[in-house]
Structures are given as C-alpha cells and as structure tokens.
Amino acid sequence: MGGVAATTPSAPAIAAARAVDAAKLEIVTAKGRPAFEIEIVDTDESRAEGLMFRKQMAPDHGMLFDFRREQPVWFWMKNTYLPLDMIFARADGSIVSIATDAVPLSEDTISSGGSVRFVLEVNAGTAARLGLAPGDRLVHPRIPAAR
Template sequence: MIGDRLVWARRFALAAALFVVAGAFGSFASSRVVADEAAPAVGSEHAAADQLTIVSGTGRHVFHIEIADDDAERAKGLMFRRSLVADYGMLFDFQRTRPVYFWMKNTYVSLDMIFIRADGTIATIAKDTVPESERIVPSGTPVRFVFEVVAGTTARLGIRPGDRIEHPLVDAAK
C-alpha cells in the first residue's frame, strides 16, 4: 500500500514537472504544432489574405498577409510551406508586449523575421533565417508583433529598424 502511494506520488510529480516545462515554452512561437503538410502556400487561393503596409525610407510597401493571432495559428506559422509569394507574409499578434522566440523547424523556406513594437515601429530584423533550423531566433527586445516574409525582402526593399507598420491590428495596439 505504501509502495502504491509512492509510485502514484512519483508519477504525479513527473506529470506536474512535464506540465510546468511545457508551460514554460508557451511564449515560444517555436513550439509549433505538427500541421497538415498540404497547407496552402501564402498567397494561394486558399489562404485568407489581408493587407499590411511598411512605411520605410524607400517608400510604402504593401503586402498581402495572413494573421496568426491565437496559440494554434502562432504555433503553426509558416511551417510546411514549400514556397512563398514575394509580396505575401504572416503577421503574428502576441496580444501583449513581451520577448518572443522563434525557430525554423519544419519551415522549408528561408524567412526574414521583422520584430515589431506595439507602436508599430520595427525593433529588429532577423534576416535570411535557415530553413528547418532548431536554433532559437529571439526578438532581442519586447515586441507585440512579428511579420514573416520571404528571405531577402527586407534587404531588397530597404526595410530597417525604425520603419513603421500600418495595419488595423497595429493601430489598435497603439
């Protein structure tokens, strides 16, 4: 009987520890769930699109976007996409300002990750991320949003930290 209680207590402690560890990774967009490998490419007729504008020193750059604003969408992100259209991307809304962390596991296309403050200004940019890498890509500072686009986009368009994002979600967060 005491042996049964000891076994139960150990199992409970192990389950509780696993739950705590899993919860610690809750703010990682990198804890992405396994998604359907047949997911539509961003910009395909199946992907619901909205528009976002980046105002930079080189002009106004309009993108068609998908929005990831809940845990499931943020976890899936752009995983399993085989290609991205040049003027498309995904806007991640984390609902509050905090440091965020991404990885490229199961993401087959190199990306530029644009980390955005709640006021809509670009804080940092992670350029040319490595497909399928498990290396953590941190925001480096607390942010509210992240905008992912195909790698090379920020260099091609001259997008830099300090540039501004225009989108209703960003405007509402100010």
C-alpha cells in the first residue's frame, strides 16, 4: 500500500487480492476517461494492508482507499513491492495531488498535500502515461459527488 503506519499483518494473510469492485472507476481527464478495475479498502485494517506484499498488478487495475471523510493522509511503501503512483482526491473526486513513482519498500512518508477522502493507487508510470493532473476527476459510485 503505500499505507498508513499501523501494525503489519503477516504476508500470507494479505498477499492475495481482494475482490474487484463490480463498477469500474473512471478518471475524467483532458485526454479521455480511462477506466480501472479496482479493489476498495475502507476499514482501518484493510487500508493498513493495502497493496503490501503484492508482486504484480494488472495495468488497468488499482486500489481505492476510502477514508470516509476528508483529512490529510500520509502513506509509505513499507512491505510494498510494486512501484506506485498515488492519486489523492477530495470527496467530490477532484484530484488534489499526485505522487508518482513511489519507491518500493521505502519508509519515507508521502503526503496528500491537503485534505482528501480518496487515494487511488495504480502502477507507477500510469499518471504520466495518461497525463493526469490536479483538477482531473475520479468517477465511481463510491464517490458521491462524482456520480
């Protein structure tokens, strides 16, 4: 995950993927609306685990962290083997900031840069490839203002 610092569960317990959400998440950009299959993590335990111990993720997949309310958040890459881009968004889905190419296994903190409700983690390089920028918008049934 880039995850919120917490106790670390055992690797076998969390290396398996969670169920993919039935609805795809889209990102509204100047270049189009790319869609992603996502896993949703919305409890303290699941957010702490995130993408830890995963060795691969499909190019069109991601993990959506829902913090239930807007707040500043910090992530790290402890026990995370995948290089990631982290897309930080407000409750309405608007992107506040993007952290690109997070270094696997790093314990350096990565800040949201402001209050956010959602964080979308995707494979590193995705944000640049799609030309994502602050002001673009996440669209998914979980994001109330973006429906």
